[in-house]
Amino acid sequence: MKRKLLGLAVAALLPLSAQAQQTSVSQDELDSVMEQVRQLQQQVKALQAKLEQQQSSDDTEPSSKPDPDKHTIDRVSVSSQERREFIDARLGELEEEVKDAQNPPIRVGGAVRFQYVYADYDADNRDRAGDLDFDLVRIDFNGEINDVILAAQYRWFQYMEAVQKAYVGYNFTDHWQGQVGIINVPYGNIPYNSHNYFFSSNFYVGLEDNPESGINFQYRSKDWDWDIGFMKGDEQGGVDGFVDSRADRYAYDAVGIRLDGEGIYDAPSLQVAKSNYWAVRGARKFHFADGDKLELGLSTQIGDLHDGNDSVGDREVYGAHARFNSGPWELMGMVSRYDFDTDVANQGIVTGAYAYFDTMPSAATLYTANVAYDLPVNIGPVSALRFYDNFSLMSAKNGLEDDTFMNVLGMAVSAGGLYTYFDIVTAENHPFVGGTMGADGGQTNTRFNINFGYYF
Template sequence: MTARNTKRAAALAVAILVCTPARAEEPVASPLKIGGAVRFNYVYKSWQDDYKSGFFGLDTARLNVDYDDGTLIGSAEYRYNNYPKGQGGYWQHFLHHGWVGMRFADKSTLHVGLDKQVFGLFPFASNNFYSSIAFYAGFEDKYDLGLTYASKPGPFEWQLGFYPRDGGSYGGGGNTAGASNRYSYNIVADDSEQGFGTGQDDSERNTLVGRMAWHVGPDAQHEIGISGLTGEIRNGAGVDTRRNAAAVHYAGPVGPFKLMLEAVRYRYRTAHDASQTYGGLDPNSFVMLGAFGYPYPVASKGNIYIANLSYAIPGKLGPFSGFKVYNDYSVLDKKIGGYKDSVQNVTGLSFSSGKWSFYLDFMRGKHHPYLSPDAGGLAATPANHDRFTRRINLQAGYYF
């Protein structure tokens, strides 16, 4: 090849490189995600004569912020809840959770902030929208302020959390029970107008929670676990007592079904004086728990039993998919004061379509603040409420 031809070849190669369009780079996913949801409910209560046809309204509007760059992680959620007249006729807004943390090289994590306690069946001890009795007694889907460490995922996992403070009332509301303006059911100060007027002024402090879980069987589908909890109860009069709880659980397939089982034993030791009661009850036979704007009494000693069975229906029906039918049963067996058991059973169906999610729940129970007119039913149970009542909840939620 002559020098002239060599120059022509080099020029042609440069021209090809210049004129060839560069391959578009793949967009890098942002570690920051912002989303939320808007949910609507239809509710029917068999004991509510003023609303024989039930009622419909906005349930929740929420904003979510999540961050994950592989090492630094964080999550926060703020909620606005609206309750039509059939559910109290008030509104509230609060911080559901908010934490920051790190993911280490071995995939274990550390969270600091308002975070979910890892206790028992996790992340939920239920399939339905209204959770289990454990939720209303403060042992399911509960958030407190502190530190949570979770080991790396694997056949054996363990989690440990320490929470100097409870879930807190980080928000506002349209009723007077400010201490109960929160998502998680914590021990709270009673309220004379919206509560029971007991004068109890307890709070949770310095809670330590530990959980271990083993994943066994084919493809590690079966989970067996144990959990423990201990913490202080401050009564506002300079006297601290303790609360303790333990749980065992199982989750896994049984043929085509999924089974969830849990047993929880708890005890709250209190130091109430004789005046801190209502209806002549032993003032140390109950504690006041509160969330969603209202406090109510819960037996200070009891066992909770949960048995849930679900079945995922394969396939689609038009634009709908992800069908799951379930029956969630839970009972609070009170071990103090001769109080009668509280029962909750929910039979339902959940499914989705795109960004929409739906629940159809038929609930039946007794001695339960959300399933009967007996607002104090998780503690004492008046004879006039000693019957099963029904609640229907139909929900549509748009998640973005």
Template sequence: MTKILKLFYFLGLTFFISLPNHCLSQENQEKEKPKLDLGGAVRFNYINSSWKKEQKAKGGEFGYDMIAIQPKASYKKLSLNAEYRFYSEAFGGSFLKYGWIAYQFNNQDQLQAGLVYVPFGIQQYNSNNWFFNISYYVGLEDDHDMGLKYVHEDENFEYAFAFFKNAEEMQFIGGEENNSSRYAYDIVGRNKETNQINGNFVWKFGGHVDHRLGMSAQLGQLYNLDTKENGNHYALALHYEVYYHEWNFKISLNHVAHNPKNGNASSNDVLQMGAYGAPYEIAADFNIYTLSASRKFDIDWGPLEKIEAYNDFGWMHKKKEEFDSSLMNVIGFKITAGNLLTFVDYAAGYNHSWLGGNFIDDFSTGSPDAKWEARFNINFGYYF
């Protein structure tokens, strides 16, 4: 009898071991399959700029903005998140905005690798409008670099630590300047960002009023192609957000310094930054102060569901006394109608490269004779 029982036990064990290969339920099989979602956006722009006589005479211009493809995938604790954008050749052509692979340790902790979002300042946007705030134009808002990032988020705290080997590299030949055809602003020209570390910490508190008080730090090297030496750069920020019903307020204080090891023929007071295929100069050392306010309104006008009115202000104060400040203010509103988002903005700039004036050195030396210029812009896009 004992031998018979052992035989049945052996047969049962064999059947149990072989069961997953032959008799798994359909539900379990589906859980093992990787998942893939494909999203994206198609956007268009109406523009009327105060400094462009032809544009003003025609009553503005209407054209193509960009097309984006956003693949998302997951398998067990692994996931993929990416976005590739197609602009016109005049705005840099096509490039990867971000793309990373992540491992989810638990509901609160994640490790990301690839072209990841740089944890600095108010996350994810230090602004409400389509143009961003002035911090974007010097690489401090919605920036993405190549590296590793650890992210933690719970009920009371959010923090992230990251190491970035470099900004987006596109050639890997050695000795070449960075290409300015990229989404976010990075240092280009004869210097390159390398070996950068970032930390961002946010404390969340409050009851019916939600507060987010945070600080950020950034430290890295600048490799010079001429001297073959590493300089350095760093940035520090204090930032605060408050949410009260449909109101939101943002404020940030940023200090930034670059110390390149340039050759004798180059000034250490300015650097080149580039994005959208168009490089320009920025001051090496500066402070940036930003202040934003917004209010959401629920509506029921046909397909229209929500309107968000806002004002975003930014001031770039350069350390070198001979350099003139750069300022930016955007007032406007965002309209939501299902997957259709429309930004209606009046963006004004003083010594601002993308808002009139002299494109090359507005964010570096600037000009005390500069005038405020403005661009009325309507951007609408369908996000799927």
């Protein structure tokens, strides 16, 4: 009887094991593989229980004569034990294969984006009832191998290509992480001081989502955030970096000093770059009984300006930020003051980004105030809506009288891999809205913008 039971159990298990060995663990078949794993586990447990029950019966049942099948039964038991060990080992291998398929060491993703623009300050655009254009293609690499982290993103536009980040990292403890490479400089509300497609005005002076080349030590706990970074220079390698154009970059950065007689959008004749500067950010996080959260923080950046041969001045930045979350609501605020103290007389600082040059004041104060509301929905593929209003103001500009402001009223829509911004932008003296931060006399302009992208 025992031999028959073992034979049936092993015969039932072996085909499943063989099938499991041949199963591909591609993403589409993970559920099938896991079901086989569960079946194998259940049958191994059942076999073990029956063997133990019968072994117990053999030990307690009285026998008056030797059992002629005893040695045969022992041989079958040994064989079944070996097979169970093999099956257990195979189960472990299958589970590891499933985990690897679900969580590959380096995950590759990206996005494809398009944009519709209607601008009241562009007569040709108005005549065409706006324009629909390709925006970008991007590729992302994220993950870790043997505890060493990789994070990188590269973007292709119609008119340029640029790196957004590219760094390696390591978690020294549960709280401390080190990063080296092209990293986003820690400053203020992170990762963004805004909810809309256009960021806040901080982005256009290099104080939001700004990549630089350097090293950062990051501390994260329930109650505290700390970032201590040292930046060698910008993501292009400074003034003597091997690039076609210093304006081909993802985020705005200082690339020159605007001398007398140069136009607002001219390439700089005196090129400069940020060099050897410290970036320190600290934030205290408060958690309340009803689930509300409050973050208050301070940030600073202090360092050198270099023309490739010599230092031509220094740069200081100070900021205070706040973020409050209550249920679906999020409120953010920030104040920043920056100052480029140069050794030469100037009409401002030349900035470069998105394949063109612009000008910003050498010193100014910026204020931002943002509110957003998240609404989960179930409308076909649409799963979430975010409504927001983001306001930015730049004042106390060195050498200029007129302020810069930008208000973005909008909605973001999540639908599967598709994420879409609907923005109404009202601004004065602001880049991308018919103006510049580096001159007086701008008009108030309006831009209706739809940016939709598929993220994978």
